[in-house]
Amino acid sequence: MDAGNLVTTRSGTVQDIGLRPRTEAVTPEALYVAETRGSAVTAEGLVKVYGKGKSEVRALDGVDLTVPEGSVLGLLGPNGAGKTTTVRILATLLKPDAGTASVAGFDIARQAHQLRSVIGLSGQYAAVDENLTGRENLSMFGRLYQLSKGDARKRADELLEQFDLVDAANRPAKTYSGGMRRRLDLASALVGQPRVLFLDEPTTGLDPRSRIAMWNVIRESVRGGMTVLLTTQYLEEADELADSIAVIDTGKVIARGTADELKAQIGGERIEVVVRQPGDIARAHALLMRNGEDECSVEEHARRLTTPAHGGAEKLVRIVRDFDEAGIVIDDIGLRRPTLDDVFLALTGHHAEDIELTGDDDAPAAAD
Numbered sequence: 001m002d003a004g005n006l007v008t009t010r011s012g013t014v015q016d017i018g019l020r021p022r023t024e025a026v027t028p029e030a031l032y033v034a035e036t037r038g039s040a041v042t043a044e045g046l047v048k049v050y051g052k053g054k055s056e057v058r059a060l061d062g063v064d065l066t067v068p069e070g071s072v073l074g075l076l077g078p079n080g081a082g083k084t085t086t087v088r089i090l091a092t093l094l095k096p097d098a099g100t101a102s103v104a105g106f107d108i109a110r111q112a113h114q115l116r117s118v119i120g121l122s123g124q125y126a127a128v129d130e131n132l133t134g135r136e137n138l139s140m141f142g143r144l145y146q147l148s149k150g151d152a153r154k155r156a157d158e159l160l161e162q163f164d165l166v167d168a169a170n171r172p173a174k175t176y177s178g179g180m181r182r183r184l185d186l187a188s189a190l191v192g193q194p195r196v197l198f199l200d201e202p203t204t205g206l207d208p209r210s211r212i213a214m215w216n217v218i219r220e221s222v223r224g225g226m227t228v229l230l231t232t233q234y235l236e237e238a239d240e241l242a243d244s245i246a247v248i249d250t251g252k253v254i255a256r257g258t259a260d261e262l263k264a265q266i267g268g269e270r271i272e273v274v275v276r277q278p279g280d281i282a283r284a285h286a287l288l289m290r291n292g293e294d295e296c297s298v299e300e301h302a303r304r305l306t307t308p309a310h311g312g313a314e315k316l317v318r319i320v321r322d323f324d325e326a327g328i329v330i331d332d333i334g335l336r337r338p339t340l341d342d343v344f345l346a347l348t349g350h351h352a353e354d355i356e357l358t359g360d361d362d363a364p365a366a367a368d
Protein backbone atom coordinates (compact mmCIF):
# COMPACT_ATOMS: atom_id res chain seq x y z
CA MET A 1 0.00 0.00 0.00
CA ASP A 2 1.48 3.38 -0.84
CA ALA A 3 1.32 6.33 1.47
CA GLY A 4 -0.42 8.80 -0.78
CA ASN A 5 -3.84 8.50 0.71
CA LEU A 6 -3.34 7.85 4.38
CA VAL A 7 -5.29 10.05 6.72
CA THR A 8 -4.35 10.49 10.34
CA THR A 9 -7.43 10.94 12.48
CA ARG A 10 -7.48 12.73 15.80
CA SER A 11 -7.60 9.45 17.65
CA GLY A 12 -4.16 8.80 16.22
CA THR A 13 -5.07 5.91 13.97
CA VAL A 14 -3.92 5.99 10.43
CA GLN A 15 -6.47 4.97 7.90
CA ASP A 16 -6.13 4.51 4.23
CA ILE A 17 -9.40 5.96 3.11
CA GLY A 18 -9.18 4.88 -0.48
CA LEU A 19 -9.61 8.30 -1.95
CA ARG A 20 -7.94 9.70 -5.01
CA PRO A 21 -8.44 13.00 -6.69
CA ARG A 22 -10.78 12.71 -9.62
CA THR A 23 -8.54 14.77 -11.81
CA GLU A 24 -6.79 11.58 -12.89
CA ALA A 25 -7.89 10.61 -16.31
CA VAL A 26 -9.96 7.47 -16.69
CA THR A 27 -8.60 6.20 -19.94
CA PRO A 28 -11.08 5.47 -22.73
CA GLU A 29 -9.57 1.98 -22.96
CA ALA A 30 -10.35 1.27 -19.34
CA LEU A 31 -13.88 2.56 -19.70
CA TYR A 32 -14.30 0.46 -22.78
CA VAL A 33 -13.16 -2.64 -20.95
CA ALA A 34 -15.54 -2.00 -18.06
CA GLU A 35 -18.48 -1.28 -20.30
CA THR A 36 -18.04 -4.09 -22.76
CA ARG A 37 -17.67 -6.54 -19.94
CA GLY A 38 -20.84 -5.19 -18.38
CA SER A 39 -19.58 -5.84 -14.89
CA ALA A 40 -18.25 -3.14 -12.61
CA VAL A 41 -16.68 -5.57 -10.17
CA THR A 42 -15.16 -8.94 -10.89
CA ALA A 43 -13.17 -11.06 -8.50
CA GLU A 44 -11.70 -14.46 -9.14
CA GLY A 45 -10.19 -16.85 -6.65
CA LEU A 46 -9.45 -14.29 -3.94
CA VAL A 47 -7.48 -15.80 -1.07
CA LYS A 48 -6.42 -14.01 2.07
CA VAL A 49 -4.57 -15.56 4.97
CA TYR A 50 -3.96 -13.55 8.13
CA GLY A 51 -1.20 -14.46 10.55
CA LYS A 52 1.19 -17.37 10.44
CA GLY A 53 1.53 -20.85 11.86
CA LYS A 54 -0.88 -21.67 14.67
CA SER A 55 -2.61 -18.32 14.57
CA GLU A 56 -3.18 -18.54 10.81
CA VAL A 57 -6.66 -17.54 9.68
CA ARG A 58 -7.78 -18.30 6.15
CA ALA A 59 -10.17 -15.37 5.88
CA LEU A 60 -10.85 -15.82 2.14
CA ASP A 61 -10.61 -19.19 0.52
CA GLY A 62 -11.22 -18.55 -3.18
CA VAL A 63 -13.90 -15.90 -3.49
CA ASP A 64 -15.44 -15.27 -6.93
CA LEU A 65 -17.77 -12.32 -7.43
CA THR A 66 -19.36 -10.37 -10.24
CA VAL A 67 -21.35 -7.18 -9.90
CA PRO A 68 -23.04 -6.04 -13.11
CA GLU A 69 -22.69 -2.35 -13.89
CA GLY A 70 -25.41 -0.29 -12.25
CA SER A 71 -26.62 -3.03 -9.93
CA VAL A 72 -26.44 -3.69 -6.19
CA LEU A 73 -24.84 -6.88 -4.95
CA GLY A 74 -25.49 -7.93 -1.37
CA LEU A 75 -22.59 -9.89 0.13
CA LEU A 76 -24.39 -11.70 2.90
CA GLY A 77 -22.72 -13.56 5.71
CA PRO A 78 -22.27 -13.85 9.48
CA ASN A 79 -19.57 -12.25 11.57
CA GLY A 80 -16.13 -13.43 10.50
CA ALA A 81 -17.29 -14.72 7.10
CA GLY A 82 -14.79 -12.57 5.20
CA LYS A 83 -16.98 -9.64 4.10
CA THR A 84 -14.74 -6.81 5.28
CA THR A 85 -11.65 -8.58 3.95
CA THR A 86 -13.30 -8.84 0.52
CA VAL A 87 -14.27 -5.17 0.52
CA ARG A 88 -10.81 -4.05 1.66
CA ILE A 89 -9.17 -6.07 -1.10
CA LEU A 90 -11.50 -4.67 -3.75
CA ALA A 91 -10.88 -1.15 -2.45
CA THR A 92 -7.11 -1.83 -2.68
CA LEU A 93 -6.60 -1.33 1.05
CA LEU A 94 -5.37 -4.90 1.40
CA LYS A 95 -3.46 -7.20 -0.94
CA PRO A 96 -4.82 -10.68 -1.57
CA ASP A 97 -2.49 -13.69 -1.29
CA ALA A 98 -3.98 -15.08 -4.47
CA GLY A 99 -6.62 -14.21 -7.02
CA THR A 100 -7.40 -11.29 -9.25
CA ALA A 101 -10.02 -8.57 -9.25
CA SER A 102 -10.97 -5.45 -11.09
CA VAL A 103 -13.24 -2.57 -10.20
CA ALA A 104 -14.63 -0.23 -12.85
CA GLY A 105 -12.22 -1.80 -15.29
CA PHE A 106 -9.14 -1.19 -13.13
CA ASP A 107 -7.02 -4.02 -11.85
CA ILE A 108 -6.63 -3.99 -8.05
CA ALA A 109 -2.93 -4.81 -8.26
CA ARG A 110 -1.73 -2.85 -11.27
CA GLN A 111 -4.12 0.11 -11.34
CA ALA A 112 -4.83 0.76 -7.68
CA HIS A 113 -4.24 4.45 -8.13
CA GLN A 114 -6.89 4.94 -10.83
CA LEU A 115 -9.20 2.48 -9.15
CA ARG A 116 -9.31 4.54 -5.97
CA SER A 117 -10.36 7.63 -7.87
CA VAL A 118 -13.64 6.05 -8.93
CA ILE A 119 -14.78 4.28 -5.76
CA GLY A 120 -16.41 5.27 -2.51
CA LEU A 121 -16.06 3.33 0.71
CA SER A 122 -18.32 3.51 3.71
CA GLY A 123 -18.60 1.17 6.62
CA GLN A 124 -17.25 -0.35 9.73
CA TYR A 125 -13.92 1.46 9.66
CA ALA A 126 -15.14 4.77 8.45
CA ALA A 127 -12.89 7.72 7.96
CA VAL A 128 -15.13 10.31 9.58
CA ASP A 129 -13.24 12.52 12.03
CA GLU A 130 -15.11 12.59 15.35
CA ASN A 131 -13.91 16.04 16.28
CA LEU A 132 -14.86 17.79 13.08
CA THR A 133 -18.42 18.90 12.42
CA GLY A 134 -20.49 17.16 9.79
CA ARG A 135 -19.94 20.04 7.40
CA GLU A 136 -16.18 20.14 8.06
CA ASN A 137 -15.90 16.41 7.46
CA LEU A 138 -17.64 16.63 4.12
CA SER A 139 -15.70 19.71 3.05
CA MET A 140 -12.47 17.95 3.98
CA PHE A 141 -13.38 15.05 1.69
CA GLY A 142 -14.19 17.51 -1.06
CA ARG A 143 -10.76 19.05 -0.65
CA LEU A 144 -9.18 15.59 -0.80
CA TYR A 145 -10.89 15.23 -4.15
CA GLN A 146 -9.25 18.50 -5.09
CA LEU A 147 -12.44 20.49 -5.29
CA SER A 148 -11.96 24.21 -4.74
CA LYS A 149 -12.90 25.51 -1.28
CA GLY A 150 -16.14 26.89 -2.64
CA ASP A 151 -17.05 23.74 -4.54
CA ALA A 152 -16.19 21.54 -1.55
CA ARG A 153 -18.48 23.66 0.57
CA LYS A 154 -21.24 23.49 -2.03
CA ARG A 155 -20.95 19.71 -2.32
CA ALA A 156 -21.02 19.44 1.49
CA ASP A 157 -24.22 21.47 1.68
CA GLU A 158 -25.83 19.36 -1.03
CA LEU A 159 -25.04 16.18 0.85
CA LEU A 160 -26.08 17.57 4.25
CA GLU A 161 -29.43 18.36 2.68
CA GLN A 162 -29.76 14.98 0.99
CA PHE A 163 -28.89 13.09 4.17
CA ASP A 164 -31.05 15.15 6.48
CA LEU A 165 -28.11 16.48 8.46
CA VAL A 166 -28.63 20.20 7.98
CA ASP A 167 -29.61 20.81 11.61
CA ALA A 168 -26.59 18.92 12.87
CA ALA A 169 -24.17 20.29 10.28
CA ASN A 170 -22.22 22.46 12.71
CA ARG A 171 -21.94 19.94 15.54
CA PRO A 172 -18.91 17.66 15.99
CA ALA A 173 -19.55 14.20 14.60
CA LYS A 174 -18.94 12.69 18.03
CA THR A 175 -22.24 14.18 19.22
CA TYR A 176 -24.17 12.38 16.46
CA SER A 177 -26.50 9.45 17.09
CA GLY A 178 -25.65 6.10 15.50
CA GLY A 179 -28.04 6.73 12.62
CA MET A 180 -26.68 10.23 11.94
CA ARG A 181 -23.14 8.90 12.09
CA ARG A 182 -23.93 6.32 9.42
CA ARG A 183 -25.56 8.92 7.23
CA LEU A 184 -22.52 11.17 7.52
CA ASP A 185 -20.28 8.22 6.76
CA LEU A 186 -22.27 7.38 3.63
CA ALA A 187 -22.35 11.05 2.60
CA SER A 188 -18.54 11.19 2.85
CA ALA A 189 -18.28 8.17 0.60
CA LEU A 190 -20.39 9.98 -1.99
CA VAL A 191 -18.50 13.28 -2.02
CA GLY A 192 -16.46 12.22 -5.03
CA GLN A 193 -19.49 10.87 -6.92
CA PRO A 194 -18.01 7.38 -7.15
CA ARG A 195 -18.86 4.96 -9.91
CA VAL A 196 -18.60 2.03 -7.55
CA LEU A 197 -19.62 2.26 -3.91
CA PHE A 198 -18.68 -0.20 -1.17
CA LEU A 199 -20.94 -0.28 1.87
CA ASP A 200 -19.63 -2.47 4.67
CA GLU A 201 -22.47 -3.38 7.04
CA PRO A 202 -24.13 0.01 6.75
CA THR A 203 -26.77 -0.67 9.40
CA THR A 204 -25.24 -3.11 11.87
CA GLY A 205 -25.90 -1.90 15.40
CA LEU A 206 -28.69 0.48 14.41
CA ASP A 207 -32.15 0.24 15.96
CA PRO A 208 -34.91 -0.90 13.58
CA ARG A 209 -36.18 2.61 12.90
CA SER A 210 -32.78 4.04 12.04
CA ARG A 211 -32.12 0.96 9.95
CA ILE A 212 -35.19 1.59 7.81
CA ALA A 213 -34.28 5.27 7.49
CA MET A 214 -30.80 4.24 6.37
CA TRP A 215 -32.25 1.84 3.80
CA ASN A 216 -34.23 4.70 2.29
CA VAL A 217 -31.16 6.89 2.12
CA ILE A 218 -29.13 4.12 0.47
CA ARG A 219 -31.90 3.34 -2.00
CA GLU A 220 -32.10 6.98 -2.97
CA SER A 221 -28.33 7.30 -3.33
CA VAL A 222 -28.06 4.33 -5.66
CA ARG A 223 -31.06 5.24 -7.78
CA GLY A 224 -28.80 7.06 -10.19
CA GLY A 225 -27.34 3.80 -11.44
CA MET A 226 -24.26 3.57 -9.27
CA THR A 227 -22.79 0.11 -8.85
CA VAL A 228 -22.86 -0.97 -5.21
CA LEU A 229 -21.35 -3.82 -3.27
CA LEU A 230 -23.04 -3.97 0.10
CA THR A 231 -22.11 -6.33 2.91
CA THR A 232 -24.61 -7.35 5.52
CA GLN A 233 -25.46 -9.95 8.13
CA TYR A 234 -29.16 -9.55 7.46
CA LEU A 235 -31.06 -11.35 4.73
CA GLU A 236 -33.77 -8.74 5.12
CA GLU A 237 -31.32 -5.97 4.33
CA ALA A 238 -29.98 -7.73 1.27
CA ASP A 239 -33.58 -8.37 0.31
CA GLU A 240 -34.47 -4.67 0.61
CA LEU A 241 -31.46 -3.27 -1.20
CA ALA A 242 -29.77 -5.83 -3.40
CA ASP A 243 -30.52 -6.90 -6.96
CA SER A 244 -28.58 -10.08 -6.34
CA ILE A 245 -27.00 -11.77 -3.35
CA ALA A 246 -23.87 -13.78 -2.73
CA VAL A 247 -23.84 -15.73 0.53
CA ILE A 248 -20.39 -16.01 2.06
CA ASP A 249 -19.35 -18.31 4.89
CA THR A 250 -15.85 -18.99 6.22
CA GLY A 251 -14.23 -17.33 3.22
CA LYS A 252 -16.23 -19.06 0.49
CA VAL A 253 -19.23 -18.00 -1.55
CA ILE A 254 -21.70 -20.79 -0.87
CA ALA A 255 -24.75 -19.53 -2.78
CA ARG A 256 -25.79 -16.83 -5.19
CA GLY A 257 -29.00 -15.57 -6.66
CA THR A 258 -31.75 -13.08 -6.11
CA ALA A 259 -33.38 -12.91 -2.70
CA ASP A 260 -36.34 -14.83 -4.09
CA GLU A 261 -34.12 -17.53 -5.50
CA LEU A 262 -32.32 -17.97 -2.19
CA LYS A 263 -35.56 -18.19 -0.28
CA ALA A 264 -36.96 -20.59 -2.82
CA GLN A 265 -33.88 -22.75 -2.33
CA ILE A 266 -34.89 -23.25 1.26
CA GLY A 267 -38.60 -23.51 0.52
CA GLY A 268 -39.59 -19.86 0.68
CA GLU A 269 -41.80 -18.68 3.52
CA ARG A 270 -42.33 -20.77 6.62
CA ILE A 271 -45.41 -21.55 8.62
CA GLU A 272 -44.98 -21.78 12.37
CA VAL A 273 -47.60 -23.47 14.50
CA VAL A 274 -47.54 -23.53 18.28
CA VAL A 275 -49.82 -26.20 19.78
CA ARG A 276 -51.21 -25.89 23.28
CA GLN A 277 -50.69 -29.45 24.50
CA PRO A 278 -47.20 -31.01 24.45
CA GLY A 279 -49.01 -34.32 23.98
CA ASP A 280 -50.32 -33.14 20.60
CA ILE A 281 -46.93 -32.49 19.04
CA ALA A 282 -46.50 -35.95 17.51
CA ARG A 283 -49.98 -35.92 15.94
CA ALA A 284 -49.47 -32.36 14.70
CA HIS A 285 -46.22 -33.43 13.11
CA ALA A 286 -47.89 -36.36 11.39
CA LEU A 287 -50.67 -34.10 10.08
CA LEU A 288 -48.22 -31.60 8.65
CA MET A 289 -46.19 -34.32 6.97
CA ARG A 290 -49.36 -35.90 5.59
CA ASN A 291 -49.96 -32.76 3.63
CA GLY A 292 -47.17 -33.75 1.34
CA GLU A 293 -44.37 -31.87 3.06
CA ASP A 294 -40.83 -33.03 2.86
CA GLU A 295 -39.79 -31.18 5.93
CA CYS A 296 -41.16 -30.21 9.32
CA SER A 297 -38.97 -29.22 12.23
CA VAL A 298 -40.09 -29.43 15.84
CA GLU A 299 -38.99 -27.44 18.86
CA GLU A 300 -40.37 -29.51 21.72
CA HIS A 301 -39.85 -26.99 24.52
CA ALA A 302 -41.68 -24.24 22.61
CA ARG A 303 -44.30 -26.71 21.23
CA ARG A 304 -43.51 -25.13 17.88
CA LEU A 305 -43.61 -26.85 14.49
CA THR A 306 -42.15 -25.18 11.41
CA THR A 307 -42.79 -26.18 7.82
CA PRO A 308 -42.25 -24.63 4.39
CA ALA A 309 -45.26 -22.58 3.31
CA HIS A 310 -45.61 -23.75 -0.25
CA GLY A 311 -48.90 -22.21 -1.25
CA GLY A 312 -48.71 -19.53 1.46
CA ALA A 313 -51.94 -18.48 3.11
CA GLU A 314 -53.89 -21.29 1.51
CA LYS A 315 -51.80 -23.84 3.28
CA LEU A 316 -52.15 -21.95 6.53
CA VAL A 317 -55.92 -22.12 6.29
CA ARG A 318 -55.75 -25.83 5.53
CA ILE A 319 -53.61 -26.45 8.61
CA VAL A 320 -56.04 -24.58 10.85
CA ARG A 321 -58.92 -26.70 9.47
CA ASP A 322 -57.02 -29.99 9.77
CA PHE A 323 -55.92 -29.29 13.32
CA ASP A 324 -59.43 -28.23 14.28
CA GLU A 325 -60.89 -31.44 12.88
CA ALA A 326 -58.27 -33.46 14.75
CA GLY A 327 -59.04 -31.61 17.99
CA ILE A 328 -55.57 -30.11 18.28
CA VAL A 329 -55.68 -26.70 19.94
CA ILE A 330 -53.47 -24.07 18.28
CA ASP A 331 -51.97 -21.39 20.50
CA ASP A 332 -50.39 -19.48 17.67
CA ILE A 333 -49.95 -19.82 13.94
CA GLY A 334 -48.34 -17.56 11.39
CA LEU A 335 -46.46 -17.15 8.17
CA ARG A 336 -42.98 -15.83 8.43
CA ARG A 337 -40.32 -15.00 5.96
CA PRO A 338 -37.17 -17.10 6.03
CA THR A 339 -34.40 -15.55 8.05
CA LEU A 340 -30.71 -15.49 7.33
CA ASP A 341 -30.49 -18.21 9.92
CA ASP A 342 -32.89 -20.43 7.95
CA VAL A 343 -30.83 -19.90 4.83
CA PHE A 344 -27.66 -20.66 6.71
CA LEU A 345 -29.00 -23.70 8.41
CA ALA A 346 -30.20 -25.04 5.09
CA LEU A 347 -26.99 -24.23 3.21
CA THR A 348 -24.36 -25.03 5.78
CA GLY A 349 -26.00 -27.17 8.41
CA HIS A 350 -25.11 -24.67 11.12
CA HIS A 351 -26.74 -21.57 12.51
CA ALA A 352 -25.36 -18.21 11.44
CA GLU A 353 -24.87 -17.28 15.08
CA ASP A 354 -22.70 -20.28 15.82
CA ILE A 355 -19.77 -18.53 14.26
CA GLU A 356 -18.07 -16.07 16.54
CA LEU A 357 -21.22 -14.33 17.74
CA THR A 358 -21.67 -16.56 20.75
CA GLY A 359 -18.21 -18.04 20.73
CA ASP A 360 -19.17 -20.74 23.23
CA ASP A 361 -19.73 -24.37 22.61
CA ASP A 362 -22.49 -25.05 25.03
CA ALA A 363 -25.26 -24.12 22.64
CA PRO A 364 -27.48 -27.11 21.83
CA ALA A 365 -25.91 -29.13 19.03
CA ALA A 366 -29.09 -29.21 16.98
CA ALA A 367 -32.18 -27.11 17.36
CA ASP A 368 -34.26 -29.17 14.98
Ligand SMILES: Nc1ncnc2c1ncn2[C@@H]1O[C@H](COP(=O)(O)OP(=O)(O)O)[C@@H](O)[C@H]1O
Nearest residue numbers: 050051057059078079080081082083084085086
Ligand atom coordinates in the same frame (compact mmCIF):
# COMPACT_ATOMS: atom_id res chain seq x y z
N1 LIG B 1 -6.17 -8.14 10.68
C1 LIG B 1 -6.54 -9.40 10.95
N2 LIG B 1 -5.69 -10.28 11.54
C2 LIG B 1 -6.05 -11.55 11.79
N3 LIG B 1 -7.26 -12.06 11.50
C3 LIG B 1 -8.16 -11.24 10.92
C4 LIG B 1 -7.85 -9.88 10.62
N4 LIG B 1 -8.95 -9.31 10.04
C5 LIG B 1 -9.88 -10.28 10.00
N5 LIG B 1 -9.43 -11.43 10.52
C6 LIG B 1 -10.14 -12.71 10.57
O1 LIG B 1 -10.50 -13.06 9.26
C7 LIG B 1 -11.81 -13.59 9.21
C8 LIG B 1 -12.69 -12.75 8.31
O2 LIG B 1 -12.82 -11.47 8.88
P1 LIG B 1 -13.68 -10.31 8.23
O3 LIG B 1 -13.31 -10.18 6.80
O4 LIG B 1 -13.54 -9.12 9.08
O5 LIG B 1 -15.15 -10.91 8.31
P2 LIG B 1 -16.57 -10.17 8.35
O6 LIG B 1 -16.37 -8.77 7.86
O7 LIG B 1 -17.44 -10.99 7.48
O8 LIG B 1 -17.05 -10.20 9.77
C9 LIG B 1 -12.29 -13.65 10.65
O9 LIG B 1 -12.01 -14.93 11.16
C10 LIG B 1 -11.45 -12.60 11.33
O10 LIG B 1 -11.29 -12.91 12.69
Ligand SMILES: [Mg+2]
Nearest residue numbers: 083084085124
Ligand atom coordinates in the same frame (compact mmCIF):
# COMPACT_ATOMS: atom_id res chain seq x y z
MG1 LIG C 1 -16.85 -6.98 8.69
